[in-house]
Amino acid sequence: MINKNETIWFVHPQYNPPLPLRFQRTNGFSAKIIGGRFNDHNTGHIETYWDKFIEIIKLGYIPITVAQESGILSDEWQPPSVELLKNDIDNGKYKYISKNPSVLF
Numbered sequence: 054m055i056n057k058n059e060t061i062w063f064v065h066p067q068y069n070p071p072l073p074l075r076f077q078r079t080n081g082f083s084a085k086i087i088g089g090r091f092n093d094h095n096t097g098h099i100e101t102y103w104d105k106f107i108e109i110i111k112l113g114y115i116p117i118t119v120a121q122e123s124g125i126l127s128d129e130w131q132p133p134s135v136e137l138l139k140n141d142i143d144n145g146k147y148k149y150i151s152k153n154p155s156v157l158f
Contacts, residue, residue, distance in 0.1 A: 055102060062132045063114035065089060066125045072147040073138055074114050078102045088138045089114060 055061070055078045064071035074089030084102035086094040090112065096105050120126040133141065141147065 055106065062117045063089070063109060064117055064120050064126060065112070065114050066120065067113060067150055068147045069150050070147065071120060071125055072142075073117075073132055074109065075132065075135065075138070076106060076109060087135050088142060092139070092142060 057078055057080060060075060060077045063074045063076065065074065072089055075087040077085045077087075079085055079095075079102075082096075082101040082103070084096045084105050086096075086105060086109070089109070094105070096102055115123075115125075117126060117130065117132070121128050121130065132138075
């Protein structure tokens with residue numbers, strides 16, 4: 054279960070550097086996603102926070118704790134501010150490097 058207002062950070066390891074994504078469950082069954090391929094996205098209509106959470110995982114995003122344990126991110130890595138993340142995405146900082154899902158681990 055993901056609690057209301059809980060934030061979970063993910064990264065996509067097939068980008069260089071790994072592409073961050075911020076998932077935050079909001080009120081009710083909604084979520085706000087910032088970063089990643091979604092850039093900014095709010096769930097709505099029939100899409101729930103859980104639907105989007107599952108989609109994020111299916112797209113290859115992994116929680117930062119898993120990325121740190123796997124050596125994809127350093128133990129010191131901290132999520133960027135929302136403003137910096139949006140700016141870095143807009144300026145092309147993150148480059149897609151692989152279409153092969155086996156590269157994840």
